[in-house]
Amino acid sequence: MSIDDTFNCPARITLDAKQAAFLDELATQAPSLQSELNCELERGHPGSHAALGQHADDCMWWVHWTLSASEINPYKWCSAQHPDGKAEDDNACVLYDGHPGRHSSAQLYWNEDRAA
Ligand SMILES: [Zn+2]
Numbered sequence: 062m063s064i065d066d067t068f069n070c071p072a073r074i075t076l077d078a079k080q081a082a083f084l085d086e087l088a089t090q091a092p093s094l095q096s097e098l099n100c101e102l103e104r105g106h107p108g109s110h111a112a113l114g115q116h117a118d119d120c121m122w123w124v125h126w127t128l129s130a131s132e133i134n135p136y137k138w139c140s141a142q143h144p145d146g147k148a149e150d151d152n153a154c155v156l157y158d159g160h161p162g163r164h165s166s167a168q169l170y171w172n173e174d175r176a177a
């Protein structure tokens with residue numbers, strides 16, 4: 062693995078006031094909202110950038126954006142588990158269900174073993 066494999070995508074977004082207010086109202090006991098978000102996908106990923114905006118129960122609201130548009134949608138957690146992760150708590154992928162690129166956990170990107 063080269064050092065580049067550990068880098069997140071460098072894209073950022075600053076939420077506008079409406080988006081921030083929307084996310085703020087979703088969860089009553091959420092930690093204070095960040096209005097500036099970093100993309101959580103791997104560097105060079107296909108498609109739009111993505112950052113977790115808010116948790117509400119078992120639903121996560123992910124912000125997706127491109128150079129021209131942004132949107133906020135609800136997702137479930139990605140169900141992938143790192144095949145040989147050592148720290149039990151860090152094995153689960155921290156991205157959303159159906160995300161592009163490799164899975165991500167504990168600052169590590171990995172591929173799920175697939176037969177096909
Ligand atoms: Zn990105």
Ligand SMILES: [Zn+2]
Pocket residue numbers: 139140141154155156157160163164165
């Ligand atoms: Zn995943």
